[in-house]
Structure formats: C-alpha cells, structure tokens
Amino acid sequence: MAHVSAGVEYALHCLVYLVDAQDLGQPSSARDLAELQEVSTDFVAKLFTKLQKAGIVAAREGIGGGFVLARPASDITALDVVEAIDGHKALFECKGIRAQCALFGARPPAWAVDGVCSIHAVMLEAEQRTREALASHTLASIAGRVAAKAPKDHADRVKDWLAARTPRRGRRAQAS
C-alpha cells in the first residue's frame, strides 16, 4: 500500500475545484464535487468531514449550502491535506532493536538506548524531507499548474456546471 492514500488524491482534486469555485461566491457540496469527478459521494463526504475538522474547509448550512475553503488557498499546503486525511503516519516505526544485544543481558546499558537510534535518525531525516516537500506546495500553486494545462474556458465551464447545481439543490430541498 502506498504511504499517501488515495483519499489524499481525491481530497486534493476536490480542493483544487473549490479554489476555482471561490469566484462563484457560493459553496459546493461534497455531492456536487463527487459527481463532477464521477467518484463515490459517500467517500468524498467522509473526506470533507476530515478536511472540515482540520480547518481546511468550512461548511455553509442550509439550502444551497456546502463547503468553501476555510482560509486562503495560498495558506493551505499539500502537507496540511495529507495530514488531514491520513493523519500523521510515520515513514518508519522504530522497534528499538538496538536495545537487544546478547552482550547486554537482561538490561541494556544507558548508552545503547539513550537518544535516537542512528538508524531511526536516518528515517526521521527522510521523513522530514518528505514533509518539507509537501509543505512547499499550496492549493494555490497546485491549482495554478492545473489551470495552466487546461484550455482557457475550462475553469468557466466547471464554474457554470457547479453554479447550475446550486438552484437544483434548492429545488431538490424544496420538493422534499
């Protein structure tokens, strides 16, 4: 299994759409974002629960409610999203086997267990480099690169699609 889950991929794609949707001045529902990407609504709803808990998105209640970014896209890093969805997963879990040496007998000497194991230290450094790389990209920078690849009218077409859903959501709510 990959270290960074598929949930992070889905969440980042949804959030990139939310960056564009900010111009609309109306929130997007987890359902709309799931249907826009033809992925499971339940799964996306669960991701948004985690993103909301982490303070990345904020919910707007009521008819036509949904989610908006809780802070500027330039203040939300890829690391924030990875940790919101996957939690803080260690790259490596030290089992502390340095304490086990036939020469030590039942009690390892203090020098053998004090501080961080030299092998664990290598893994912690590798993990830190990963975190720095993820922290160096924001939703704003990612959305900018995604937009640069698309035709100029694509963002507007996405916004039109999302905008067209909001009154429908209203109609659905009124009809129920």
Added chain:
Amino acid sequence: MAHVSAGVEYALHCLVYLVDAQDLGQPSSARDLAELQEVSTDFVAKLFTKLQKAGIVAAREGIGGGFVLARPASDITALDVVEAIDGHKALFECKGIRAQCALFGARPPAWAVDGVCSIHAVMLEAEQRTREALASHTLASIAGRVAAKAPKDHADRVKDWLAARTPRRGRRAQAS
C-alpha cells in the same frame, strides 16, 4: 503500516554489525547475527536472501561460512537497503482521477491526461526528497555514528562474540 518496513530496521542493524565484523576476516552467519540481536533467525535469513540478491552481501559457503559485505560499506546506502528489502514502493499511487470529469463525457481530452498530473507531481517530488535523504547515508556513516555512541571496547566485544561462534559452527557441522 509504516512505509519503511521493520525488515529494513533489522537488515540495517545486521549490516552495521557486518561492518564491524569485516575486521575479523571471517563471515558471520544469519543465525549468529539473529542470536546476537535476539531476533528470529528465520526472519533474518530471509532478509539476507534479499540482501544477497541485491548485491549488498555475498555468501561464503562451507564450514564457518556466512555473509560478508559484497562491496565497501561506504558504497552501500540506506536507500540500497530499503529497496533490497522493501522493493521500490511508491509513496503515492496515482489513480488518474483527473481524467474523470463530468464535463469530459466518455473520453477525456488529451490536455487533461497528458504528462504527469500536477498532484502526482507533488507526491513524486516528495518521494524524490525521501530517496535523496536515504541515499545520503551509507553503512559506513551509520556504523560510524553507532560506534561513536558505544564504549570503546564494545566493537571488540562484539567481534569476540562473533569470532567465538565460528569454530562452534564448525564443531556443529562436524558432529552432524
């Protein structure tokens, strides 16, 4: 589950002992290295099969046989060991959901799927930083840091312990 397995931790500890054991001019068996660290012999034997396949250790056959480093400790990186034991595990497996957009219909346009996804690119960069960090540490540098923490006579005591096992292995083989 952590991205880097416990097998990597066990393998690196064994290899650090092998760095010291080089002075002995005699190989160490997987069994001796397992018993020195009070861990499963079967597990360590499996790790050494992988390390041998990756060209990190070489087997010496016969009575008193075992393993030696296949190349200088300064030419074996932590990344080499991680890949020998865990294989090349991606930090992130892109599901390619950028191709799924309700606006695209059945066939996504080329611009939406050409090149690397901007989100995947962030993860690839993070993975590359991890690999660079792991590649910057060698068995020689790790063994040096491990030795710096231990009393001066510890390496000699380990060597004596390993050296004392070799004739016993010979005796065991002759008795069988």
